[in-house]
Amino acid sequence: MTDVYDVVIVGSGHAGAQVALALLQRKFAGSIAILTEEHVLPYERPPLSKEYLTREKPLDRILIRPAAFWAERGVSFRHGFRVVALDPEARRVICASGERVGYGALVWAAGGRPRMLPDLPAPLANVHVLRNVEDADRLMAGLEAAQRVAIVGAGYIGLEVAAAGAVLGKAVTVVEAADRVLARVSGPALSRFLVEEHRARGVDIRLSATLAGIEAGAGRVTALRLSDGARIACDCLIVGIGVAPAVAPLLAAGARGGNGVWVDPFCRTTLPDVFAVGDCALHANPFADGREIRLESVQNATDMAKVAARTLMGDPAPCEEVPWFWSNQYDLRLQSVGLVAGHDTEILRGRPEDRSFSVLYLRDGRLCAADCVNAVKDYVAARRLVAGGTRLDPARLADAATPLKEMIPAAAVC
Amino acid sequence: MATIYVCDREGAERSIQGTDGFSLMETLRAGGFEEILAICGGCASCATCHVYVDAAFLEKLSPMSLDEDDLLDASAHRRPESRLSCQIRVSDALDGLRVTIAPED
Numbered sequence: 001m002t003d004v005y006d007v008v009i010v011g012s013g014h015a016g017a018q019v020a021l022a023l024l025q026r027k028f029a030g031s032i033a034i035l036t037e038e039h040v041l042p043y044e045r046p047p048l049s050k051e052y053l054t055r056e057k058p059l060d061r062i063l064i065r066p067a068a069f070w071a072e073r074g075v076s077f078r079h080g081f082r083v084v085a086l087d088p089e090a091r092r093v094i095c096a097s098g099e100r101v102g103y104g105a106l107v108w109a110a111g112g113r114p115r116m117l118p119d120l121p122a123p124l125a126n127v128h129v130l131r132n133v134e135d136a137d138r139l140m141a142g143l144e145a146a147q148r149v150a151i152v153g154a155g156y157i158g159l160e161v162a163a164a165g166a167v168l169g170k171a172v173t174v175v176e177a178a179d180r181v182l183a184r185v186s187g188p189a190l191s192r193f194l195v196e197e198h199r200a201r202g203v204d205i206r207l208s209a210t211l212a213g214i215e216a217g218a219g220r221v222t223a224l225r226l227s228d229g230a231r232i233a234c235d236c237l238i239v240g241i242g243v244a245p246a247v248a249p250l251l252a253a254g255a256r257g258g259n260g261v262w263v264d265p266f267c268r269t270t271l272p273d274v275f276a277v278g279d280c281a282l283h284a285n286p287f288a289d290g291r292e293i294r295l296e297s298v299q300n301a302t303d304m305a306k307v308a309a310r311t312l313m314g315d316p317a318p319c320e321e322v323p324w325f326w327s328n329q330y331d332l333r334l335q336s337v338g339l340v341a342g343h344d345t346e347i348l349r350g351r352p353e354d355r356s357f358s359v360l361y362l363r364d365g366r367l368c369a370a371d372c373v374n375a376v377k378d379y380v381a382a383r384r385l386v387a388g389g390t391r392l393d394p395a396r397l398a399d400a401a402t403p404l405k406e407m408i409p410a411a412a413v414c
Numbered sequence: 415m416a417t418i419y420v421c422d423r424e425g426a427e428r429s430i431q432g433t434d435g436f437s438l439m440e441t442l443r444a445g446g447f448e449e450i451l452a453i454c455g456g457c458a459s460c461a462t463c464h465v466y467v468d469a470a471f472l473e474k475l476s477p478m479s480l481d482e483d484d485l486l487d488a489s490a491h492r493r494p495e496s497r498l499s500c501q502i503r504v505s506d507a508l509d510g511l512r513v514t515i516a517p518e519d
Contacts, residue, residue: 018451025448044455061440062455069446298453299460326459333481335459376484383488405487 002092004102005076006030007312009109010083010093011246015278015301016109017042017064020075022309033076035083035093035101038132041067046298048136049160050328054167055140059133083110086253088271093249105312108250108261108269108276109305112243112296117152117211126220128238130157139238146236147171150224154181154205156327158240159194163329166201173204173232175224180207186340189359190371193352194329201330206230243296245280257282260294265318267308275311277304286320287368287386288339297325322387335379338369338386350375350400357400358382365391381405416506421514423449432504438513439463439500449515456500461485461519463499464492468512475502491517 007023009016012034020032034042042064051057060066070077078101085094092102114129126146128139139161143149149165151158154176165172174181180191181198195205206226215223215231224232245260256262256270260282267275267283278301284290303321310317327334332355343361350357356374360367360382366389370382381404385392390409396402416432420442430445432438442450442463451462458481467475472495482501486492496516502508 021448046455061436064443065446066444069444072446302451302453324460326454326457328457328459333457333459376481377487380484380488 002100002102003033004092004104005033006104007032007107008093008101008103008105009034009107010036011109011111011278012036012038012042012077013045013109013111013278013301014042014064014298015111015305016107018302018305019107019109019277019309020070021065022306023312024073024075026309026313026315028309028313030104031074031076033078033101035078035081035095037080037082038134039079040133041065041070041077043133044298045132046326048133049130049157050164052133052136053140053143053161053164083249086249086271086274088253088274091273103273105273105275107308107312108247108274108280109278109301110246111279112245114239115242115244117214117239117241120214121216122219124216124219124221124237126236128236130161130238130240131243139236142236143168143170146234148234149173149236149238150175150221150232150234151238151240152211152224153240153242154178154207155184155240155242156182158238159198159329160327161238161240162198162203162205163201166198166203167330171204172202173206173234174198175206175209175211175226175232177210178207181205186336186371187343187346187359187361189346189348189352190334190373193357193373194332196352197330197332206232243279245282245294247276247280250274250276262292263304265307265320266311266316267304267319268311275308277301277308283319285323285339287323288341291341293339295323297323299324322383324383331374333374333376335372335376336370337372337379337383338367340369340371343368345394347394347398349378349398349404358404360397362392362394362397365394367392367397378404381408384408416504416509416511418445418504418508419510419512420445420447421512422447423515423517432508434505436504437500438465438502438504439498441504442499442513442515447515449518450499451518452500454500458482458485458498458501461488461498464489464516464519465497465499466493466495466514466516467497467502469495471508471511474507474511489516489519491519 345362358378361369372379
């Protein structure tokens with residue numbers, strides 16, 4: 001016998017959990033099941049590279065909702081359930097164990113898996129990625145025994161783990177192939193500032209550094225060799241080079257996609273009654289000029305989940321939320337809004353040496369993104385300015401003495 | 415242990431028990447309110463745990479930081495009694511606190 005649920009959600013990250021929450025909030029009367037590879041209830045992922053990693057917050061404090069919440073509302077969980085195939089005609093998914101689950105509607109929120117170094121010899125005991133709580137627990141155990149920590153990739157995960165490692169007293173080296181950190185998501189002014197901050201805390205950051213080889217012995221990495229001849233000895237290696245979307249079963253079933261599974265503005269895939277949300281959903285984003293992108297963020301997961309729940313319940317509204325993101329490293333609060341791509345002007349507002357400043361990105365005189373460091377006022381105003389899309393005066397934007405709020409057109413001020 | 419009375423977005427009120435040392439946001443989340451998004455998990459980086467606090471209790475709460483004040487400005491529904499629930503630490507002194515979950519932005 002095949003179990004059948006009105007809504008089957010694949011994945012229990014922020015996106016999957018939020019689909020269930022949004023359905024409950026809208027008084028969805030049908031049955032809901034969450035199929036997940038994970039063995040614990042939905043939890044927040046951002047702390048895994050921050051307070052969870054430094055043992056300031058245990059798992060029960062980062063659960064998105066407590067166990068009783070899900071149980072009282074009849075949300076079924078299937079843990080350790082890896083979906084390997086999808087039969088859109090029969091409306092069911094097939095698990096690695098052979099078990100089948102039928103659906104009225106399917107919401108794919110499977111996220112992705114961290115990319116691994118392509119030429120790593122065999123599984124090595126002290127090589128880590130960081131995506132889920134199992135990764136984090138393994139990394140925490142590894143860090144305890146390690147003194148020299150090497151990190152490949154200076155994206156958010158790499159930098160946050162570097163900060164946590166430095167706080168824990170480790171000797172941390174970050175190896176980045178690009179000539180600056182956060183190259184994929186931010187401008188050079190922010191990159192320069194963050195490199196200086198990390199270096200001031202003793203983190204060794206190697207830019208334009210490509211891996212030439214990995215030395216291993218007794219099933220463990222012992223050193224990285226860089227193409228410039230440098231050798232970085234390490235007891236623990238963390239690989240933070242991005243995520244590959246987990247969408248193979250959908251694509252195999254005929255869904256349109258490639259780098260992720262394609263969805264329309266209502267989170268519908270090209271398969272009937274199959275939706276996708278979160279990190280794995282390839283969508284035309286109004287803040288990326290309509291380009292098809294994936295966004296890996298809690299905000300995007302949450303907003304797409306709400307959109308999918310509305311579509312499912314016959315009250316559709318397109319997804320058009322301004323992307324935003326945050327990162328905490330040391331005592332730095334970085335808040336970003338919009339998407340850094342295709343801008344023609346970068347404006348520095350405030351002084352990085354004051355450790356409170358913003359970088360504003362403009363295209364055709366309109367604010368398309370902002371990175372704000374310890375500058376919450378700027379961030380709050382920038383969200384309105386990015387959403388509003390009005391033409392702005394670069395000279396005024398650069399003047400930190402003039403609040404950004406004053407540049408919001410009167411009609412947009414609440 | 416503090417008893418906290420919570421009014422949800424539909425106007426229904428029920429009470430929940432607070433745990434000393436936890437934030438009000440964590441308490442609301444544990445208390446089963448779907449509406450509390452708390453996207454940033456309580457690190458004061460968003461404003462998705464916005465509540466209105468009964469005026470009688472405003473002075474018993476830890477004062478608002480500049481960051482919290484700025485973040486609340488992001489809400490179209492800000493009122494004088496607005497707070498971010500992640501910035502309120504629950505203690506016995508808050509026994510009887512009444513809060514209302516602010517509308518979604």
